[in-house]
Amino acid sequence: MAQVIRPYGDSWGDGQVQLSFTLPLPAGPRAREAAKRLAAQMGLDNVQIVHSKDLQGFTFFILYGSCRHGVDVSALSHVDEEERSMSFEEINAFIEEQIGRRIVVVGACTGTDAHTVGLDAIMNMKGYQGEYGLERYPMFETYNLGSQVPNEALLQKAVEVHADAVLVSQVVTQKDIHIKNLTELVELAEAEGLRHRLIMVVGGPRIDRALAAELGFDAGFGPGTTARDVAAFLAREVARRLERGE
């Protein structure tokens, strides 16, 4: 049965959204009208411009509107709910029981990316937001290769240490450079016959599951991910693969 939902402002079905953007027009009635029309084309009714600011030749708008579109959530059954999260101890115990050895993980910021903040948050001892990094898990063996690692070098290391998984962090996404780089990694892994042996995971502020799947990765982790999320995924995935005899 169809179950259509709309954004929720302060009552069911009101479709209220807030939006801000800048138009390359000087402030004035023309710019305001342009903003309203644009919002209407985006599917907003009852558009209210609550703030506009002249940025010399540009105008910044904050506006509200009621979105006339809705989403039928009953049609989303193929999207899995997130698996139950596990604690640090549970994850280690799970690996010990189900896998019986340490999971080997190699991580890197690949290509030209020099931003290791995300990778370090997941991998380093210290972790992030009170969540220990993978390095702290007794049942993980980790190699953090740091920044600006060529895709070749990452795969080479993965082979050398018999890695179960590679973690790739991509922070710089301007002009979609991450897409090119990530695609290249998957292609390289396939060309070297490594793809099926490795769990390939990508993380970064502009990454989500759908993008990761589209690029041929096994998982993608976006903003707000903690090491525990990644650890739990890897533990379950390695166990699943063992069960399937891969």
Place this chain on the structure above:
Amino acid sequence: MVNELLKVDHHKVARARELAKQIALDIQREIEQVTTVAIERTVARLFGIDGTDGAGVPLPNVIVDQVDQAGQLHRGLAFWLANAVVALGKTPQEVAEACAQGLSICALEAQDPIRIEQVMQDCTRRAFQTIARQRQRREELKAELGTGSEPLKYVIVASGNIFEDVKQAQAAARHGADIIAVIRTTAQSLLDYVPYGTTTEGFGGTYATQANFRLMREALDEVSVELGRYIQLVNYCSGLCMPEIAAMGALERLDMMLNDAMYGILFRDINMDRTFADQHFSRMINAYAGIIINTGEDNYLTTADAYEKAHTVLASNFINEQLALQAGLRRWQLGLGHAFELDPKMTNGFLYEVAMAQTIRQIFPDAPLKYMPPTKHMTGDIFLGHVQNAMFNLASVLTGQSIHLLGMLTEAIHTPHLSDRILSLENARYIMENARDLGREIAFRPDGIIQKRSEEIVRETVEFLEQVAAMGLKGAISAGLFADIKRSPAGGKGRDGVVKKGLDYVNPIMDALQRELASAPAGKGGSFDGTGN
């Protein structure tokens, strides 16, 4: 005027300076033994060599690589270049162009040493004249237009296209920015050459090229006059081309340079010997050009814990200060860096931030401190992020910081949109005007949390510096004492580009810098006092 809100133990501070000086002197002795390909390319540039060969390789690289491959760099590029100038009756630029066509300058016959010396002196004088003229021009503009009130609002542009950057920089200045930094394209720091010409493509930033420097400085001059406020320009004197960027900045009148003694080693895995030698020469150039350097200690807290490792920032400030003074920089040129990076969930985190910022302010009263906004704990929640930046703005105005990098609410998401910058400027203007004199009105409890935290940081800093002094700076870096990152002396990028100086090594630029920097008065009001403030 620094408000003495805290009691800082002057004996401990004196001890910290003494240790930092000893640490810096140890490194200095090693620096003096070597030159690098980047230093020699800088000499080439200052002797007037620019442009690229047919394959797009910058001519400074062409000529230095040739001498290096001939195993003759230990004499210094200046000697070989001047020898060729005398032998061929060409300008340095023509010699470099001939090298690109196959001329081997090391194979030329040795010329009259007096004439070689004369060529070197003439080229050096010309370079110094240009730099001095730019320095003077900056001083005039600053005196005429003023520079805005501290904390100076510093924003970045990073579109990748210098022409877009120019528009965004001018818009930001018109909305209150005092300082514009053009973020470099990702990984430029690891290029062992400086790209040439204006550029319109970059990733997460725009290439630092001399032509881009010139375009942006011209655009900012235009808007400075329009606004009646001198807008300062920043770029990155770091990575494998540190001294070359310094030379380009000196020639094109940049006003500030990111220029840290250890950043490249820690965060870009550049070889230690290379970095220490390069930073020294680059800082000498910045010193003479009247450029304010910004150091990068704030970065430590993006990898290490901001509370536990606060003292490593202060300790590194002391070391950066001593290395900078040894290179001839004056105290007013030392934009020592620190950051507002504590976990926002921490109870009393703001008090600890204020303790750190105020402690550094009082320890370096003459330094134009560079204060960095939250980055590590910024999330995609732009609404909360805007509030985090507000807290940072308050800490900055309260503790009298000088160079204030504006936090962007979209920090964790993308390079700033035009409107992000304006929102940040409004946030800063509101808080800084609203709380303008707060620092003059309050005192901290002598037994309170802020005073105690300050004492703890100073105590830990001295202990840490004792440890670094005992191990030596290289040993300390190898042991991972800074930023929780370990680097070995034998490792790192750019190591091949380090060459031991021969007994017959000449570098007339460095010699002249040494003379000029030693002779100028160290105090304010001398020829190196670029700001008069």
